[in-house]
Amino acid sequence: xxxxxxxxIENYIALSAVxxxxxxxxxxxxxxxxxxxxxxELMWNxxxxxxxxxxxxxxxxxxxxxxxxxxTVAAAEAxxxxxxxxxxxxxxxxxxxxxxxxxxx
Amino acid sequence: xxxxxxNSLDWNAxxxxxxxxxxxxAVLFAxxxxxxxxxxxxxxxxxxAGLAVAAVLCAKSYGQSYSSFGGGFIMGGFTVVFExxxxxxxIFSVALYSAVGEARHLAGSIALLLWxxxxxxxxxxxxxxxxxxxxxxxxxxxLYCLCGMSRRTTARESALKYLILSSTASGFMLYxxxxxxxxxxxxxxxxLANPATAASPLFLVGTALFFIGIAFKLSLVPFxxxxxxxxxxxxxxxxxxxxxxxxxxxxxxxxxxxxxxLPSIHVREILLPLYVVAAxxxxxxxLAALAQTxxxxxxxxxxxxxxxxxLVALAGTTALGLRYAVFYLAAYLFMNLGAFAVVALMSxxxxxxxxxxxxxxxxxxxxxxxxxxxxxxxxxxxxxxxAGFIGKVLILASAVGAGYAWLAxxxxxxxxxxxxxxxxxxxxxxxxxxxxxxxxxENSSALAWVSVGVCAIVTVALTFYPLVPSNIIPxxx
Numbered sequence: 001x002x003x004x005x006x007x008x009i010e011n012y013i014a015l016s017a018v019x020x021x022x023x024x025x026x027x028x029x030x031x032x033x034x035x036x037x038x039x040x041e042l043m044w045n046x047x048x049x050x051x052x053x054x055x056x057x058x059x060x061x062x063x064x065x066x067x068x069x070x071x072t073v074a075a076a077e078a079x080x081x082x083x084x085x086x087x088x089x090x091x092x093x094x095x096x097x098x099x100x101x102x103x104x105x
Numbered sequence: 106x107x108x109x110x111x112n113s114l115d116w117n118a119x120x121x122x123x124x125x126x127x128x129x130x131a132v133l134f135a136x137x138x139x140x141x142x143x144x145x146x147x148x149x150x151x152x153x154a155g156l157a158v159a160a161v162l163c164a165k166s167y168g169q170s171y172s173s174f175g176g177g178f179i180m181g182g183f184t185v186v187f188e189x190x191x192x193x194x195x196i197f198s199v200a201l202y203s204a205v206g207e208a209r210h211l212a213g214s215i216a217l218l219l220w221x222x223x224x225x226x227x228x229x230x231x232x233x234x235x236x237x238x239x240x241x242x243x244x245x246x247x248l249y250c251l252c253g254m255s256r257r258t259t260a261r262e263s264a265l266k267y268l269i270l271s272s273t274a275s276g277f278m279l280y281x282x283x284x285x286x287x288x289x290x291x292x293x294x295x296x297l298a299n300p301a302t303a304a305s306p307l308f309l310v311g312t313a314l315f316f317i318g319i320a321f322k323l324s325l326v327p328f329x330x331x332x333x334x335x336x337x338x339x340x341x342x343x344x345x346x347x348x349x350x351x352x353x354x355x356x357x358x359x360x361x362x363x364x365x366x367l368p369s370i371h372v373r374e375i376l377l378p379l380y381v382v383a384a385x386x387x388x389x390x391x392l393a394a395l396a397q398t399x400x401x402x403x404x405x406x407x408x409x410x411x412x413x414x415x416l417v418a419l420a421g422t423t424a425l426g427l428r429y430a431v432f433y434l435a436a437y438l439f440m441n442l443g444a445f446a447v448v449a450l451m452s453x454x455x456x457x458x459x460x461x462x463x464x465x466x467x468x469x470x471x472x473x474x475x476x477x478x479x480x481x482x483x484x485x486x487x488x489x490x491x492a493g494f495i496g497k498v499l500i501l502a503s504a505v506g507a508g509y510a511w512l513a514x515x516x517x518x519x520x521x522x523x524x525x526x527x528x529x530x531x532x533x534x535x536x537x538x539x540x541x542x543x544x545x546x547e548n549s550s551a552l553a554w555v556s557v558g559v560c561a562i563v564t565v566a567l568t569f570y571p572l573v574p575s576n577i578i579p580x581x582x
Contacts, residue, residue, distance in 0.1 A: 024276075033269065054283065055286075080249050080268070084249060084250075
């Protein structure tokens, strides 16, 4: 292992795994699309944390670049996501995916 | 390397991609300038012209093989073949806008469709994890908007569903990529080919998450639930585009990963879950298609099964199997987009003609249209003389040759079920329809008819001249 980290790499992996699963649970369990979008951001940022930690461990800046790329794409995704949520729920009084049920699934 | 990291060869590799992206801007500009009735014609014409130029420029690189942008984008026969398939599906989808779609959103829709195609093309040539992710997101972000571009409530609902589910799948894939980076210390796919990494738990968990992302994009069972809903809600040309281009892009990534990246000693075990998923997809896709009352939903489920057939060709990761998979993908493109063009010709001013009930008695009202639909459905079922037949024979031969006879068995079983699906539509079309009055206005868009004709001719031609490209082994460096 080339690089040195303040704490062992396992801690970073464990923390990011916890954040990732909080995100997954949020998408699965919450019914509010805004919270679901936030949970998705959590999943993406868990990956970012991992990229940064591994970047430091391997002394390879590609991980930092990747994290910036992900942040940029996530911003675009959030912009589009919020726009779609607004168009879907413009007519409804409150925001709940269970009421979006014209398509059967 | 220090002064100027990129040379002109690098830019040559992505010229088709740039042409497609710039065409999208040209379409938006034309929308500002053009007035009145010509607007629709001008936007479609510019879109088609740009795509045609991209196809020609792309074909020039067929014989070459080099990597550009520090290994981020790899040009060669493999990339060219997939890019051509994506461009072709974009051409047919743009042509469908002449038959359906709201004029208000036309230029924006075509521009987004082109950007989405550029994303899929980036995936086709992606040589490292960053370009895969960027291509995937460019493809997806444009598609989220496209799905919602209609006045119908179902369209917006499909956009929301697609957004949330697809972003979640991207999250899984991204986390998988982070683990790959941890296992190798490099974002390039070439680094993963080292047999030592295959033993790393980071690599194994990463592969599982990566496959979940890919399986979602390919709409394989059990990650297929979004497909029928999104296909039904999205505007028809978007559905047509998604049914081929998304799958082509994801398949290119998967093939590069399976053929060029995975260490060859472990490849059978690592890919086994994918084959199981393909087998289930062939059964579930065809069984669920039986119960559908909407043509777009039916084609969605049929597409789930078809992508299963293509994965059967990849079993054993033989070079021959890859060539047959690409051949079947091309055949699927023409048969599927031909069927979508027929659905487009069924639509009226206010309604997309995708209700299956609307096909009742079509053979007596519009014989040519019904004949075309019958032909494409027989092709999807795998009857001669269509490319679907010869494609399936080749896939069976390759799977049995590679020692995956059980997968070939599932393919035959799936095909048997699918016969019932397609023959149900055929019977409906040629049943005498007593009470129905003549339709008010027949949609007779010339471009959609040309699409139907071209798809039908190519489907027959591929049967007698099965072009199986030879120069398509994917490289990673």
